[in-house]
Amino acid sequence: MSTVIDGRKTAAEVVEKVKALTADLAAKGVSAPGLGVVPGLAVVIVGEDPASQVYVANKSRTAKECGFHSVQHTLATDTGEADLLKLIGELNADPAIHGILVQLPLPGHIDSSKVIQAIAPEKDVDGFTYVNVGKLGAGEAATAFVPCTPAGSMLLIERVRGRDLSGLNAVVIGRSNIVGKPMANLLLAANCTVTVAHSRTKDLAALARTADILVAAVGRPEMVKGDWVKPGATVIDVGINRIPAPEKGEGRTRLVGDVDYAQAAEVAGAITPVPGGVGPMTIAMLMANTVVSACLAAGLARPEF
């Protein structure tokens, strides 16, 4: 049986550090004597998707717990692109706001890329603007905002394998801009030999079995089976899929990852559960990026996580 990697515990440790940094900032009095800086996070959600609203509520709650100034803008589904861009412009110009997150996906009539790229890179705590994507790709993650899910996944990998992953093979299943690609860049920066697999990859099971570190980010419930996992591997399950759970009663559902947990846990050295793995880390890293942004805006050194 493998070690269960406790994402809730590591996330709580990150949040503790964010709280301490926030308290320091409040005491520093940088903007004017005696007037401290409070990290400000703005979350923008368009439409009524219930799953999105749960995530957004979690983010706002954690932001308040950290001592942040937390604002949420909930816009109607039929909000026009121009109105959304106007709001982003206002948040970019607002000195009380250090982090802006626009919850994805956006409704179909809005050009997501246009909206994301309108965010000032220094407030882009999701790490989705070209400046931050480019820095990560150029090996300059230390001065970038790194997307929260891959950043959180790396912290979990570090707990098991350490910071230097030299000599290890990593396979990332999924090539999204939000997870797969940045994850591959982070693993490469940590000296892994990295392969990015996707829906067109041949013999995915055999490839996955070469991985010392296997990251599943495809959005297909329980796709990665036990015989895809190399004995002793570190398995990071990024998937969050809600599937029917008739055993719990009619109409009930449960959360599963992209990995068949029961099977993979028999083979892996260490594995993240769903829920309680990568999900809580995503939220914690959003808080980390926001306090980093506030420190930089105040002219202070960049804290490390």
Ligand SMILES: Nc1nc(=O)c2c([nH]1)NC[C@@H]1CN(c3ccc(C(=O)N[C@@H](CCC(=O)O)C(=O)O)cc3)C=[N+]21
């Ligand atoms: N611009 C943007 N940035 C995001 O980071 C972003 C986004 N859009 N759109 C939606 C996805 C989804 N997401 C999650 C974060 C935390 C959990 C999480 O904490 N999950 C818990 C349980 C959740 C539950 O019970 O439903 C867990 O895995 O243990 C899940 C999902 C961030 N996203």
